[in-house]
Amino acid sequence: MKTLKEKITLTLTGLAYLLFHLGKSPETGSIITGTTTALLNTLPYEIGLTYLVIVYIRFATRGDRPPWDRILRIFFTIGIVFGLIYNLYVRGALEQQRLEQEKTTVSHFLGDDNRKMPSYWA
Numbered sequence: 001m002k003t004l005k006e007k008i009t010l011t012l013t014g015l016a017y018l019l020f021h022l023g024k025s026p027e028t029g030s031i032i033t034g035t036t037t038a039l040l041n042t043l044p045y046e047i048g049l050t051y052l053v054i055v056y057i058r059f060a061t062r063g064d065r066p067p068w069d070r071i072l073r074i075f076f077t078i079g080i081v082f083g084l085i086y087n088l089y090v091r092g093a094l095e096q097q098r099l100e101q102e103k104t105t106v107s108h109f110l111g112d113d114n115r116k117m118p119s120y121w122a
Contacts, residue, residue, distance in 0.1 A: 020083030
């Protein structure tokens, strides 16, 4: 990182990474707990995929490892994608849970369905 522009873009990428992992905890409603849960659930996959991308870059260029700031940018980019997918999944699951709780059953009532007394058609 030599220029100010590179430092600013790395910082903005890191902030976007955190933004895409923001979330509320379904149990407590805490943003800190929800964000920590999202980070801990996606972090192993992000690290693993970043490692595979770095290995591929080393193999494709037949060179050394990229600089640390490039590795961090790759990690943040992969993390943004994983954070987006994770939060969409969690929000969909919460919405599904809410719909199941609000679900009302409609029973059709016909005159002869629940007869307690005989009906006389005279």
